[in-house]
Amino acid sequence: MNQEFSVLLFYKYVRINNPEEVRDIQRALCDKLSLKGRLIVALEGLNVTLEGTKENVEEYIEELEKDPRFLNIHFKRSFGTGDAFRKLSVKARKEIVSLHLENDINPNEITGKHLKPEELKQWYEEGKEFYVIDMRNDYEAEIGRFRNAVTLPMRNFRDLPDHMSDLQKYEGRTVVTYCTGGIRCEKASALLKE
Helix, strand or coil, X not given: CCCCEEEEEEEEECCCCCHHHHHHHHHHHHHHCCCEEEEEEECCEEEXXXXXXXXXXXXXXXXXXXXXXXXXCCCEEEEECCCCCCCEEEEECCCCCCCCCCCCCCCCCCCCCCCCHHHHHHHHHHCCCXXXXXXXXXXXXXXXXXXXXXXXXXXXXXXXXXXXXXXXXXXXXXXXXXXXXXXXXXXXHHHHHC
């Protein structure tokens, strides 16, 4: 029987005081629904990419949203093939996206403002002065980037603290950060504001 599959991608910065317990609950739910992919749970939140049948992915979302900590998530869905991932990996880690800082940054307490695509387009059209900083790795930036975007020679996001001095010249100016799914630029904007 040919079933339609869906890939689900999302993250949520939210305080999770019991990451190991949430990891175990998430693993059991994913196993029950035959979902495969990668799920990271940390004190700072969740970072998830899963694939399964469309029906099971929607059931996963329904179950997840029964926990008030996981409401108001921007879920990204795309078509799946059923074999995007070989297995399920569910881990508890220190961070959902690694910066390896001595002092943690909490994007729930400090972060940049979210900018809608229409607003950014308007800024370009009006000639507003702003600087776009790419928070992706050098490989991703090489494939394509925003016009006049500032890129950093980062092999991994965790290299960002080593390049903060390169960004000093933008202090006090309007800066737009971007990445692939939002998780890195949200955390990066918190680091920049701090």
